[in-house]
Amino acid sequence: MSDLNNVLDAIDNGLEESLERLEEFLKIPSISTDPAYRDACRKAGQWLVDQLSDLGFDASLRDTPGHPMVVAHYIINDSNKTPHILFYGHYDVQPPDPLDEWHTPPFEPQRRTGKDGMQRIYARGAADDKGQLLTFIEALRAMINASYSHLPNMTLLFEGEEESGSPSLEGFLIANREELSHDVALVCDTGMWDANTPAITTRLRGMVHEEVTITGPSIDLHSGLYGGAAMNPVRVLSKILADLHDENGSVTIKGFYDGVPELPKATKQQWDALNFDATEFLGGVGLSIPAGEKGYSALEQIWSRPTADVNGIYGGYMGEGTKTIIPSKATAKISFRLVGQQDPQAILDNFRIFVRQRVPADCKVKFNYEGGAAPALEVAEDHPAVKTAARALTEEFGQQAVMMGCGGSIPIVGSFREILGMDSVLVGFGLSDDAIHSPNEKYDINSFHKGTRSWARILSALVE
Amino acid sequence: MSDLNNVLDAIDNGLEESLERLEEFLKIPSISTDPAYRDACRKAGQWLVDQLSDLGFDASLRDTPGHPMVVAHYIINDSNKTPHILFYGHYDVQPPDPLDEWHTPPFEPQRRTGKDGMQRIYARGAADDKGQLLTFIEALRAMINASYSHLPNMTLLFEGEEESGSPSLEGFLIANREELSHDVALVCDTGMWDANTPAITTRLRGMVHEEVTITGPSIDLHSGLYGGAAMNPVRVLSKILADLHDENGSVTIKGFYDGVPELPKATKQQWDALNFDATEFLGGVGLSIPAGEKGYSALEQIWSRPTADVNGIYGGYMGEGTKTIIPSKATAKISFRLVGQQDPQAILDNFRIFVRQRVPADCKVKFNYEGGAAPALEVAEDHPAVKTAARALTEEFGQQAVMMGCGGSIPIVGSFREILGMDSVLVGFGLSDDAIHSPNEKYDINSFHKGTRSWARILSALVE
Numbered sequence: 045m046s047d048l049n050n051v052l053d054a055i056d057n058g059l060e061e062s063l064e065r066l067e068e069f070l071k072i073p074s075i076s077t078d079p080a081y082r083d084a085c086r087k088a089g090q091w092l093v094d095q096l097s098d099l100g101f102d103a104s105l106r107d108t109p110g111h112p113m114v115v116a117h118y119i120i121n122d123s124n125k126t127p128h129i130l131f132y133g134h135y136d137v138q139p140p141d142p143l144d145e146w147h148t149p150p151f152e153p154q155r156r157t158g159k160d161g162m163q164r165i166y167a168r169g170a171a172d173d174k175g176q177l178l179t180f181i182e183a184l185r186a187m188i189n190a191s192y193s194h195l196p197n198m199t200l201l202f203e204g205e206e207e208s209g210s211p212s213l214e215g216f217l218i219a220n221r222e223e224l225s226h227d228v229a230l231v232c233d234t235g236m237w238d239a240n241t242p243a244i245t246t247r248l249r250g251m252v253h254e255e256v257t258i259t260g261p262s263i264d265l266h267s268g269l270y271g272g273a274a275m276n277p278v279r280v281l282s283k284i285l286a287d288l289h290d291e292n293g294s295v296t297i298k299g300f301y302d303g304v305p306e307l308p309k310a311t312k313q314q315w316d317a318l319n320f321d322a323t324e325f326l327g328g329v330g331l332s333i334p335a336g337e338k339g340y341s342a343l344e345q346i347w348s349r350p351t352a353d354v355n356g357i358y359g360g361y362m363g364e365g366t367k368t369i370i371p372s373k374a375t376a377k378i379s380f381r382l383v384g385q386q387d388p389q390a391i392l393d394n395f396r397i398f399v400r401q402r403v404p405a406d407c408k409v410k411f412n413y414e415g416g417a418a419p420a421l422e423v424a425e426d427h428p429a430v431k432t433a434a435r436a437l438t439e440e441f442g443q444q445a446v447m448m449g450c451g452g453s454i455p456i457v458g459s460f461r462e463i464l465g466m467d468s469v470l471v472g473f474g475l476s477d478d479a480i481h482s483p484n485e486k487y488d489i490n491s492f493h494k495g496t497r498s499w500a501r502i503l504s505a506l507v508e
Numbered sequence: 509m510s511d512l513n514n515v516l517d518a519i520d521n522g523l524e525e526s527l528e529r530l531e532e533f534l535k536i537p538s539i540s541t542d543p544a545y546r547d548a549c550r551k552a553g554q555w556l557v558d559q560l561s562d563l564g565f566d567a568s569l570r571d572t573p574g575h576p577m578v579v580a581h582y583i584i585n586d587s588n589k590t591p592h593i594l595f596y597g598h599y600d601v602q603p604p605d606p607l608d609e610w611h612t613p614p615f616e617p618q619r620r621t622g623k624d625g626m627q628r629i630y631a632r633g634a635a636d637d638k639g640q641l642l643t644f645i646e647a648l649r650a651m652i653n654a655s656y657s658h659l660p661n662m663t664l665l666f667e668g669e670e671e672s673g674s675p676s677l678e679g680f681l682i683a684n685r686e687e688l689s690h691d692v693a694l695v696c697d698t699g700m701w702d703a704n705t706p707a708i709t710t711r712l713r714g715m716v717h718e719e720v721t722i723t724g725p726s727i728d729l730h731s732g733l734y735g736g737a738a739m740n741p742v743r744v745l746s747k748i749l750a751d752l753h754d755e756n757g758s759v760t761i762k763g764f765y766d767g768v769p770e771l772p773k774a775t776k777q778q779w780d781a782l783n784f785d786a787t788e789f790l791g792g793v794g795l796s797i798p799a800g801e802k803g804y805s806a807l808e809q810i811w812s813r814p815t816a817d818v819n820g821i822y823g824g825y826m827g828e829g830t831k832t833i834i835p836s837k838a839t840a841k842i843s844f845r846l847v848g849q850q851d852p853q854a855i856l857d858n859f860r861i862f863v864r865q866r867v868p869a870d871c872k873v874k875f876n877y878e879g880g881a882a883p884a885l886e887v888a889e890d891h892p893a894v895k896t897a898a899r900a901l902t903e904e905f906g907q908q909a910v911m912m913g914c915g916g917s918i919p920i921v922g923s924f925r926e927i928l929g930m931d932s933v934l935v936g937f938g939l940s941d942d943a944i945h946s947p948n949e950k951y952d953i954n955s956f957h958k959g960t961r962s963w964a965r966i967l968s969a970l971v972e
């Protein structure tokens with residue numbers, strides 16, 4: 045371990061230079077959704093290629109129909125004895141709008157010290173994902189510069205379209221399956237439990253969504269002339285949506301809970317021990333009472349339980365004032381978050397039956413499914429790489445690493461499993477107040493520093 | 509009665525000239541909502557002044573903040589022995605859009621014979637209300653030209669803003685109360701039961717409307733990160749709207765049916781005898797099953813029963829595709845049609861209580877009442893003028909005149925009662941297929957002809 049201590053010391057001593065590199069990277073406005081920033085995206089990819097080439101990687105920009113991928117290899121040992129990891133991050137960023145809410149320009153990174161004495165770096169992409177991916181590269185830099193011997197074989201993949209839906213990724217993975225399929229993927233795009241407690245995200249909810257339109261009368265009707273006799277599609281739709289949950293907050297669709305596992309006792313104990321403050325979590329968005337299934341904590345509700353939510357609803361007159369019509373149509377967009385072995389197709393089928401049972405004989409229902417269903421994903425908490433990473437994180441932070449859930453989905457994890465046949469270990473150092481996708485995005489310098497140290501520990505531990 | 513027969517003969521013989529006058533009137537594009545047609549509105553009012561002046565009326569255009577009123581007096585006898593009626597109609601018309609759906613230009617009236625052999629005149633305003641109001645003037649013309657002795661004292665009031673909400677009417681009635689308050693008002697802006705069956709509209713439903721906004725989280729939330737724990741305002745609103753009706757279609761708000769009278773047996777028998785074809789009525793708009801309270805016929809549901817209808821609903825993401833958010837807000841616009849002695853304020857108060865009882869502790873509700881409430885109106889079926897008009901209509905058509913309800917409201921009737929202290933007799937000759945407010949509006953020449961004859965009979969009967 046003396047070797048590793050040298051590496052960690054080098055990371056500490058090189059922190060200022062690492063931050064300056066991060067600032068250089070953050071100045072490139074690699075907004076992937078905006079065609080005006082096409083050159084900037086390429087420039088950000090090339091910046092990574094240059095950094096990695098300098099470290100001895102075989103690195104290149106690889107063209108796609110959209111923004112280029114960065115692929116870089118560092119092979120220690122061709123035999124199968126040395127593990128081979130795939131690291132993933134993305135160099136593109138969200139658009140910075142609304143610009144006038146930023147305290148300093150989004151692509152002119154600024155370091156500021158908060159009232160709590162913590163230093164932070166403010167810029168678009170500081171946390172998502174430039175700061176995070178650079179923790180990995182800066183760890184590598186320290187290890188390679190120190191000629192550290194315990195390194196795995198490494199393939200790095202950086203995408204430039206993550207913030208615009210990754211349209212080229214699946215094709216690229218399929219076309220380069222051989223080159224990219226290795227023992228395990230490491231992904232740095234998630235968060236810690238809190239500023240002092242490291243975490244590995246092992247549960248990602250799946251999703252299926254559906255649009256439902258109820259048609260009553262063939263045209264909007266005068267509610268005076270027809271009101272009473274004509275069925276109102278909003279009444280039909282409201283009844284359907286109201287029936288979706290019972291008085292305990294459970295979803296009432298037949299078979300909805302098929303494949304939903306009970307939480308293992310050990311995990312539940314760990315989560316309970318986190319003393320998650322649901323009041324604070326909900327208070328931040330103006331709520332106070334967990335709205336999910338009774339008998340489950342708020343954390344269970346968002347990490348390990350499935351949901352049904354209306355994302356949007358519309359029908360009839362939506363302007364100012366009044367227009368006394370009976371609408372012809374009413375539409376709701378509904379999404380289900382899935383866990384465990386819930387089958388998206390079965391959920392969709394049973395939801396449609398549920399709806400049809402509630403549509404009166406003279407109303408019509410139309411479903412508009414636009415694809416994008418994905419089952420939930422879990423990475424086994426006893427996966428060797430998960431256990432190794434957890435130990436390394438615990439050593440770095442002096443706090444037990446938490447096995448977290450994530451209420452949303454991270455599609456790359458599904459793609460790695462389906463296309464490359466690999467599990468992913470999701471380790472990240474983001475905090476819930478990083479304001480990713482919002483004005484004044486920031487990354488704590490402590491996250492950056494301890495993140496870099498953590499990757500050195502994890503990489504070292506993976507080859508022990 | 510020989511006198512009256514001469515008048516009726518004169519109407520028959522003068523029909524072609526009457527229709528030519530109607531066509532002249534229909535050519536004036538008096539669209540009150542569109543400022544570009546301001547001069548046309550004035551021209552239509554002046555056309556009426558000229559017609560009435562020629563007949564010996566003391567007629568004038570009277571300026572208002574909007575389009576002018578036409579007021580015309582014809583005094584037979586200053587004593588109280590001769591009844592004095594107020595006749596009301598409107599010279600303005602709806603905009604003709606969409607223009608490309610008209611078979612002939614909306615302001616170039618055309619006569620066409622249908623497959624059923626019936627002649628019709630097609631133009632914007634043919635039925636609503638130029639054709640209808642002219643039945644009254646053409647009856648007067650025949651009576652005055654024949655020096656018919658049985659005429660009441662008459663004040664005629666023609667409005668030019670009915671199709672844009674009558675903004676100047678109330679002020680005008682108040683300012684000219686003395687001049688306009690007489691024994692009874694005659695209004696020609698309603699319909700017949702069918703092409704062979706005359707009708708008097710004696711029941712007009714009232715209305716009260718309300719906008720309800722439920723706020724859950726203070727901002728739209730990511731449904732992955734918060735889904736399950738955060739209350740969705742669409743779920744709350746759906747539950748409220750679903751609870752509004754029970755399984756029998758009755759409204760469940762406390763006290764909602766206070767003041768709702770049971771239909772008199774005689775009226776119910778008359779309505780049942782009409783053999784109203786609910787299947788045809790609803791079939792015309794793509795429905796088939798009366799949706800109102802069980803145990804009431806479709807006709808009762810629209811004429812004599814109160815309703816609760818959602819006129820519009822919106823919240824969250826309403827664009828193409830998906831956006832997996834938990835909306836911050838959801839809004840519904842709701843209107844209640846009222847009957848009998850239902851009190852709009854009590855309905856509003858009890859509705860708000862009903863809503864508040866269903867809003868969870870951490871959601872907020874905001875009500876936005878924009879005014880415009882009106883109680884239901886009934887004209888007593890045994891009012892002397894109603895009975896007189898019914899007898900006259902029955903004589904003209906050889907079919908018993910029906911006492912109809914109207915699901916919508918006709919605000920002028922309330923204004924006449926409240927401001928002028930007068931009851932209104934609503935006699936009209938429109939048919940349900942007249943396409944008022946739609947392209948290819950028409951008026952049956954039979955409606956125009958028998959309507960004119962009917963007014964001669966009614967006016968004569970009123971002074972007997």
